[in-house]
Amino acid sequence: MNLSRLAGILKERSQPQYRLAQIKRAFYMEYLSGWEALTTFPKALRETLASELPWNVLTPITTQKSSSGDTVKTLFACTDGKKIEAVLMRHEGGRNTVCISSQVGCPMGCGFCATGAMGFTRNLTRDEMVEQVVYFARELKIEHAHITNVVFMGMGEPMHNYEAVLAAVRLMNDPEGLNFGARHISISTCGIVPGILKLSNEPFQVNLAISLHSAIDATRSKIMPVNAVYSVAKLMKAVDVYVKKTNRKVFFEYLLLDGINDTRAEAEALARLLEHNFRLFHVNLIKYHDTHVYTATETRKRIQFMSWLQEMNVPVTHRRTFGEDISAACGQLAVTKAEEDKIIAHKRKR
Ligand code: SF4
Numbered sequence: 001m002n003l004s005r006l007a008g009i010l011k012e013r014s015q016p017q018y019r020l021a022q023i024k025r026a027f028y029m030e031y032l033s034g035w036e037a038l039t040t041f042p043k044a045l046r047e048t049l050a051s052e053l054p055w056n057v058l059t060p061i062t063t064q065k066s067s068s069g070d071t072v073k074t075l076f077a078c079t080d081g082k083k084i085e086a087v088l089m090r091h092e093g094g095r096n097t098v099c100i101s102s103q104v105g106c107p108m109g110c111g112f113c114a115t116g117a118m119g120f121t122r123n124l125t126r127d128e129m130v131e132q133v134v135y136f137a138r139e140l141k142i143e144h145a146h147i148t149n150v151v152f153m154g155m156g157e158p159m160h161n162y163e164a165v166l167a168a169v170r171l172m173n174d175p176e177g178l179n180f181g182a183r184h185i186s187i188s189t190c191g192i193v194p195g196i197l198k199l200s201n202e203p204f205q206v207n208l209a210i211s212l213h214s215a216i217d218a219t220r221s222k223i224m225p226v227n228a229v230y231s232v233a234k235l236m237k238a239v240d241v242y243v244k245k246t247n248r249k250v251f252f253e254y255l256l257l258d259g260i261n262d263t264r265a266e267a268e269a270l271a272r273l274l275e276h277n278f279r280l281f282h283v284n285l286i287k288y289h290d291t292h293v294y295t296a297t298e299t300r301k302r303i304q305f306m307s308w309l310q311e312m313n314v315p316v317t318h319r320r321t322f323g324e325d326i327s328a329a330c331g332q333l334a335v336t337k338a339e340e341d342k343i344i345a346h347k348r349k350r
Helices: 003-012 019-031 043-054 112-119 126-141 157-171 194-199 215-221 230-244 263-275 299-311 337-349
Strands: 058-065 071-078 083-092 096-099 101-107 120-123 149-152 185-189 207-211 251-256 283-288 315-319
Touching: 003 019, 003 337, 019 126, 043 230, 058 126, 071 126, 096 126, 096 185, 112 299, 120 157, 120 215, 126 157, 126 251, 157 185, 157 194, 185 194, 194 207, 194 230, 215 230, 230 251, 230 263, 263 283, 263 299, 283 299, 299 315
Parallel strands: 096 149, 149 185, 185 207, 207 251, 251 283, 283 315
Antiparallel strands: 058 071, 071 083, 083 096, 101 120
């Protein structure tokens, strides 16, 4: 829902202030699906509002479920026809994480990432980001489940859309919005130093994840163009400032690429980079999900890499893969030509 526009319409119609709070409650807390479900409103007002403002800013076009049933990927069309994807991951034990997009495409061009290969189209608005969460909250409500975590790890670089991302976090955190604890929200960046420094001054206790993928500049520059601007040293300096100011743990994402960043020398460089603060640093090793560019490090070598890090006392876990068979895993989100065609067909039908 476009909240700013809604506030304007209610003002133009001389509606009392409490109407906005009522609609926010219906949308963000009760997860109602449309104006027609807002039966506490006078019918005439409901119809007027419906004629002036669509309930949703995103339209789900297709949904794919992984063969294991624990991952759902939805393709959405924005009101201008641009497409984005978001993913729901169902963990054992009842946790439900939504991975949301912050941009249409991405300008960062990381070599292992399908979104990067799409190029950049535009930033998403606050409402487009929050609505990805609302959509899955509605779906889960049917089975009396709820979302427990939100991660900005879908399409786009959140720090390049900083103000809107922070506005989305505020709305998620707002008791009149999703009322969702900031500690359950994670922002992932490929290493945009000014964004990390800005985040260190925010009052929110969100989690920060860094897409690191190598602690050696020569390797990292090969797979992540951002390293030419923000080298490993510059990145770590910013991370240290962040940790000093917030005293919060930082997660380092490390995708294992065969023969590129999975050697003993890479493990040693990673340990050296983080050893000054093992208490607040944590490495997540991730399997490379095929985007037809690199070869994934095989399981035996991934285990080996992990045990090298453990020997050097690096806090490390191997992150579970979700939804690889539906291209919903890390680095796989991208809108394909076939999906674009479906959206065009869908729009023609309306
Ligand atoms: S990994 Fe993230 S920052 Fe890099 S291209 Fe993909 S979406 Fe963009």
